[in-house]
Amino acid sequence: MRFIERLFPKDSPVDLMKRHALLVKEACDYLPDVLGKYFYEQEIADIGQKVDQLEHDADDIKVEIRKAYAELKYSFFDKVDALFILHKQDGIIDKADDVIKMLMMNQIKNLDHLIIKDVIGLSHTVVESVTKMTQAVSNLRIVAESSFSKREITKEKDDLMSVELTESRSDDEAIALGKRIYAMKEKMNAVDVLFLQNIIIALSKIADRAESVAEKVRMLIKV
Amino acid sequence: MLLIFGIGLGFALAFAIGANDVANSMATAVGAKAITPKQAVMIAAVLEFLGALLFGSHVTSTIMKGIVKWEAVNDPNTLLYGAIATLVATTAWILIATFWSMPISTTHSVVGGMMGFGIVAAGWNAVNWMTMLKIALTWIISPVFGALLSYAIFKIIAWTILHKESPYLAAKRNSPYFIAATIFIIAFLFSFKTLKLDLILTILFSLAFSAVALIIAIRIISNRFSLNNTDDEYEAVERVFRKMQVVTSCYVCFSHGANDVANAIGPLALIIAVLTTGVASATVEAPTWVLVLGGAGIAAGVALLGKKVMKTIGEDITVLNNTRGFSIDFGTATTVLVASVMGVPISTTHTVVGSVTGIGMAHGMEMVNVSVLKNIVWSWLLTVPLVAVCSGVIYWLIQAVLG
Numbered sequence: 001m002r003f004i005e006r007l008f009p010k011d012s013p014v015d016l017m018k019r020h021a022l023l024v025k026e027a028c029d030y031l032p033d034v035l036g037k038y039f040y041e042q043e044i045a046d047i048g049q050k051v052d053q054l055e056h057d058a059d060d061i062k063v064e065i066r067k068a069y070a071e072l073k074y075s076f077f078d079k080v081d082a083l084f085i086l087h088k089q090d091g092i093i094d095k096a097d098d099v100i101k102m103l104m105m106n107q108i109k110n111l112d113h114l115i116i117k118d119v120i121g122l123s124h125t126v127v128e129s130v131t132k133m134t135q136a137v138s139n140l141r142i143v144a145e146s147s148f149s150k151r152e153i154t155k156e157k158d159d160l161m162s163v164e165l166t167e168s169r170s171d172d173e174a175i176a177l178g179k180r181i182y183a184m185k186e187k188m189n190a191v192d193v194l195f196l197q198n199i200i201i202a203l204s205k206i207a208d209r210a211e212s213v214a215e216k217v218r219m220l221i222k223v
Numbered sequence: 224m225l226l227i228f229g230i231g232l233g234f235a236l237a238f239a240i241g242a243n244d245v246a247n248s249m250a251t252a253v254g255a256k257a258i259t260p261k262q263a264v265m266i267a268a269v270l271e272f273l274g275a276l277l278f279g280s281h282v283t284s285t286i287m288k289g290i291v292k293w294e295a296v297n298d299p300n301t302l303l304y305g306a307i308a309t310l311v312a313t314t315a316w317i318l319i320a321t322f323w324s325m326p327i328s329t330t331h332s333v334v335g336g337m338m339g340f341g342i343v344a345a346g347w348n349a350v351n352w353m354t355m356l357k358i359a360l361t362w363i364i365s366p367v368f369g370a371l372l373s374y375a376i377f378k379i380i381a382w383t384i385l386h387k388e389s390p391y392l393a394a395k396r397n398s399p400y401f402i403a404a405t406i407f408i409i410a411f412l413f414s415f416k417t418l419k420l421d422l423i424l425t426i427l428f429s430l431a432f433s434a435v436a437l438i439i440a441i442r443i444i445s446n447r448f449s450l451n452n453t454d455d456e457y458e459a460v461e462r463v464f465r466k467m468q469v470v471t472s473c474y475v476c477f478s479h480g481a482n483d484v485a486n487a488i489g490p491l492a493l494i495i496a497v498l499t500t501g502v503a504s505a506t507v508e509a510p511t512w513v514l515v516l517g518g519a520g521i522a523a524g525v526a527l528l529g530k531k532v533m534k535t536i537g538e539d540i541t542v543l544n545n546t547r548g549f550s551i552d553f554g555t556a557t558t559v560l561v562a563s564v565m566g567v568p569i570s571t572t573h574t575v576v577g578s579v580t581g582i583g584m585a586h587g588m589e590m591v592n593v594s595v596l597k598n599i600v601w602s603w604l605l606t607v608p609l610v611a612v613c614s615g616v617i618y619w620l621i622q623a624v625l626g
Binding site for chain 1: 542543544588589590
């Protein structure tokens, strides 16, 4: 390769971050489906394999991003903040994988349909927060293309606010759901109560991490 | 016999510059998909030739007469053998560097070659150290100047277009002025330094040319561009600049031809001067046909071998867009053309690196592999002494055999 080409990264780290975020979103998109299948005692191993593969692909991109940032002298965004975002995105896909693995370990039977509906509802809210986070990460390319114009930064801030509001909603839903599950401790198996709470907490953590990404993106665009 | 040998070497060097060096100059335009490799070859073949013909004499004169003091050498044969030694050493170094993909500069090589034979032929005093110092300083200044210019032009694009409420409409309204500015600079330098018109006439002439360019650019941009439903505003801005970058690609080629043709024909002009006049006279100038020969050599190199190199570059550079590419080209071409009219031989390739760095500093792109910059500094430090030694040894051998 000629030296002039070596001045430019093969792939832009911002584009790689977007690709990573899209894989994270794809993995999280399986959550409502996998929960539905789980509660109705259907096979979920195939989804587990798909998420495993997505996690593996995301790890490959993570390596590329770290390598790219190590070589770059100038980047659109602060390297440390960008790598923090990557770390948090990685945490999301790990957590989604954990949720599926937990579901494969223990089967709760005959759960109240309203609880099932609300757990799946919570997973939809979590997916929504990850989707909005992915949008915010994808928009970083536009912010950079616009040379950090106020117009694009304002739009990005609105998107970030939306991630934070969705995360807040998921927290509310998780607390309300947790209270209802603990209220059933007399009727339900104690292990199942704790297991279900762990699932809910894991789902909440996914939204938390999406919010952490949003907070860091907010810091990135303050230039 | 020596004349034919000299012409052959000069043409071969010009050919090598065309095949290799031009690709570096055109890399940003091809990489940003402003032009295809085929278009780049056509543009380069014509514009390199024109740049060499219209502006090439200034730098050629410096290479020919500015580095070695003719009065210190005081022997036509010494100059003749020295010029041949310089051509041989430079050509060999470029071939080696090309084989190892080293970021070397033909300009640095030929300057080192002239210096080397001068020292061996007539001692340290034979070299015009003030000119050498001036040239060496411009090798540091030119990438910095390229960086500052590209930084400034990108910031102006950001303020006047990218930061506006409708970047697309702002691009349609404001981008023709960038074309007019480009044409103004070329016309100004050509009128003032080549046609040697007085300042008032130069300004009037340049304003007239840039006004015509402005009208044409406004008509083309307002008629040919519209916002597609699928476009975002920034993609539409990039489409406008994709076409505008064709102009700056021409500008880069023109400037490259103006400066780098001297690397091939400076020593050749010296050979011709000695062989035709038989004396070492400092008043002699490079004949126009030599400039034509150099321009033709570069054009031939681009046409025959440049396409493949440019195709590879175009495929490898994927992260560059047109607003950034335009800024890099503008910064590079302006720096190189200004250096050309000042008669200073600078490296176009290194100026490109400076301009790319300027855009990186402006947060305009993700770039610059640090190790590449280190390699460039190393090649800069190594090329001049290495080629100087080679040229000195070759001169000594020629002198021993023929002298």
